[in-house]
Amino acid sequence: VEIAWRLHKDYWGQGYATEAARAALNFAFTELSLDEVVSFTAVINKRSQLVMERLGMMNTRANFYHPALDPNHRLAEHVLYNMTRQQWNNQLAGL
Numbered sequence: 001v002e003i004a005w006r007l008h009k010d011y012w013g014q015g016y017a018t019e020a021a022r023a024a025l026n027f028a029f030t031e032l033s034l035d036e037v038v039s040f041t042a043v044i045n046k047r048s049q050l051v052m053e054r055l056g057m058m059n060t061r062a063n064f065y066h067p068a069l070d071p072n073h074r075l076a077e078h079v080l081y082n083m084t085r086q087q088w089n090n091q092l093a094g095l
Helices: 017-033 046-054 085-092
Strands: 036-043 077-084
Touching: 017 036, 017 046, 017 085, 036 046, 046 077, 077 085
Parallel strands: none
Antiparallel strands: 036 077
C-alpha cells in the first residue's frame, strides 16, 4: 500500500503533508493492521523525501524508473521509501 500527498504550491512548507501522512500511517497500521506502507517520489523531489524521513520512513535504496515516463525524463528516476508496522510501533514507543 502506498501513501502519497500532493499539495498546491501555496501550501508547501506548512507541515500539511507530514501531518496528513502521519495520520494515514496511523490508520494503516492501527486500523488496517498493514505490515508495510511504501512511498515514492522522483529523485529530484527532495522536499517529499524529507517528509518521508520526518515520518521515519526508510530509503530502501531500490531506485526505479517510473514506467509511465520516458527514461530520459527529469522525473523518471524514483526513490522508494518504506515503513513497517514494527518500525511505526517502535517510533510511537520512542525507541
